[in-house]
Amino acid sequence: MDIEIECPYCGELVTIFVDPSGGESQTYVEDCPACCRPWTIHAVEEEPGGFAVGVARQDE
Numbered sequence: 001m002d003i004e005i006e007c008p009y010c011g012e013l014v015t016i017f018v019d020p021s022g023g024e025s026q027t028y029v030e031d032c033p034a035c036c037r038p039w040t041i042h043a044v045e046e047e048p049g050g051f052a053v054g055v056a057r058q059d060e
């Protein structure tokens with residue numbers, strides 16, 4: 001499913017894809033398509049098909 005987030009480095013609004021088949025709690029690393037810096041993404045399925053996504057900088 002597609003989720004819109006704000007890059008914690010450059011503030012760009014970016015749509016990311018969370019794979020529901022990856023489990024109800026997922027943590028992975030993805031690079032910002034705008035500034036190419038790495039995010040740590042944490043996605044938690046709060047309801048069937050509904051993910052809450054948090055994005056953190058890797059240098060924190």
Ligand SMILES: [Zn+2]
Pocket residue numbers: 007008009010011012032033034035036037
């Ligand atoms: Zn960025």
